[in-house]
Amino acid sequence: MNADRQIIHMDQDAFFVSVEVRKDPRLVGKPVIIGSLSDRGVVTSASYEARKFGVHSAMPAKLARMLCPHGIWIRGNMDEYSKASHEITAILKERVPLIEKASIDEHYIDMTGMDKHFGTLQYSKELRAAVIRETGLPISFGLSVNKTVSKMATNECKPNGELSVEQPGVKPFLDPLSIKKIPGLGEKTFLKLSDMGIKRIHHLTQVSPEYMTSILGKNGIWLLQKAKGIDESPVIPYQEQKSIGTQSTFKNDSIDLESINYLLTSMVMELAFELRQKHRQCACITVTVRYSTREDVTRQASIPYTALDSVLIKKAKELFKQVYQKRILIRLIGVRLSNLVTGYEQIDLYSESEEQYSLCQAMDKIRRRFGPDSIKLASGINLNL
CATH class of the missing domain: 3.30.70.270 (Reverse transcriptase/Diguanylate cyclase domain)
Incomplete structure (x- = not known):
């Protein structure tokens, strides 16, 4: 380190x-x-x-x-x-x-x-x-x-505090803390380790890597390193935060707006599901249209952080209306979500009803079990392109 x-x-x-x-x-x-x-x-x-x-x-x-x-x-x-x-x-x-x-x-x-x-x-x-x-x-x-120790230091000094933990003080700082304080340690793992008598970080550091692997797999080694204050993960420049996107090229150039809207809905739902699986939210959405003339037209919009299908679908359709030029055939359509941050737990519940949130959760559960294409909104099926 x-x-x-x-x-x-x-x-x-x-x-x-x-x-x-x-x-x-x-x-x-x-x-x-x-x-x-x-x-x-x-x-x-x-x-x-x-x-x-x-x-x-x-x-x-x-x-x-x-x-x-x-x-x-x-x-x-x-x-x-x-x-x-x-x-x-x-x-x-x-x-x-x-x-x-x-x-x-x-x-x-x-x-x-x-x-x-x-x-x-x-x-x-x-x-x-x-x-x-x-x-x-x-x-x-x-x-x-x-990053691990600095985050744990912040959590210990909140609210409205500041704390510096230099290298010689890392072990004395971490050892007395509950294992629950380790970033990324889930509730199930916490209960499992607690039942084994491992409740403090000091106790966790005494466990052998082989035993941690036997009970938690690769995550066991990851957790053991965190407990020992080892974390080589880099600070990733904000301007280089990755985006996620998808695009579809039509078999035949089209101006069938009903089918295009079906496709757009399906694409956005696919990306929103990926966001939620990665526990991410986005603050920017981009829609690109390529016409039969091979001209690309793009529109982009900043939005409140969200990972909800309904919010993203609505904005994608608004952007598509802005780029669409009547009577010109479309060859390709693309959608990209960017300005990604961690935090699906802070999903936008303010402009949407709890029913929309519950719907997302229920659909995601089905997708995780039967595959990402196992369920769609009615507006995202019956594609003819």
């Missing part, structure tokens, strides 16, 4: 709630819950005051109301949260050499080598102060030798 790495992890504090508090300061210090009040709704975010009562994201709204009956419920606005996210990213990109946008509310920054010019810890403090000053939103940071 390169002990000379200097990785900052910056994470907004209860991000969605913070944006609402910025808009309405009367919410400061109140148990605010973002989500839908309906029995089928879920909690998307909760203030630290609400968390004291056991409320957390992804919790059913019905349970959250029982735990915190005096909570202040806000349905939320994903468009506002996306804009605030872009604000923060812009501020950081202006000031650092290498930044990765890991999710809608967190960033990794690689400052390796920059400590020759100024102290990285001091600069981290200045970055945090700049975000707070220019956005009015609280943010915390962890600074350490890699």
Whole structure:
């Protein structure tokens, strides 16, 4: 492990709630819950005051109301949260050499080598102060030798905190923590290890690689390295974040708009399913049309972070209408989703009903079992192209 790495992890504090508090300061210090009040709704975010009562994201709204009956419920606005996210990213990109946008509310920054010019810890403090000053939103940071330890440092100092863990202090910092604090460790693995008496990171580091492999496969080695503070994963430049896309060339040039719309719907659903499988969301959609003249016309739109079929299909069809020129045959159509970030758990529940969210979950379950083409919306079938 390169002990000379200097990785900052910056994470907004209860991000969605913070944006609402910025808009309405009367919410400061109140148990605010973002989500839908309906029995089928879920909690998307909760203030630290609400968390004291056991409320957390992804919790059913019905349970959250029982735990915190005096909570202040806000349905939320994903468009506002996306804009605030872009604000923060812009501020950081202006000031650092290498930044990765890991999710809608967190960033990794690689400052390796920059400590020759100024102290990285001091600069981290200045970055945090700049975000707070220019956005009015609280943010915390962890600074350490890699992405795993810096993220865990941030989680330990939130809310509104900062923590530096240098190489000699990595093991003393990690050892006493619960294994549940390891990023990426799922609930099933946590319960399995806990039942085996492995509850602290120190206990986990004592387990042999062979035994970890026998009980968890390749993930066992990955988890063991995390527990030991080993993580060589690089900070991936934000501007190089991968997009996903698909395109279809017609057997015969066509102007059959009904069939083209069927195809467009099917393509978007395929990409949205891929997003959700990777626990990603996108903030940009692009539609390309190639005419029989071989001319390509492209339209692009920024959208609130989402991975919902219905949102993406609607926007794709709007963009197609913008590029389509009547009476000209179409040879190819393509769709691309970009500006990807991690965080399907923060799916846009604000402009869509819980029924749409439940529909996505049910369809995805069928696809995972029987294949991606096993189920489609009626508007995405009967293709004649």
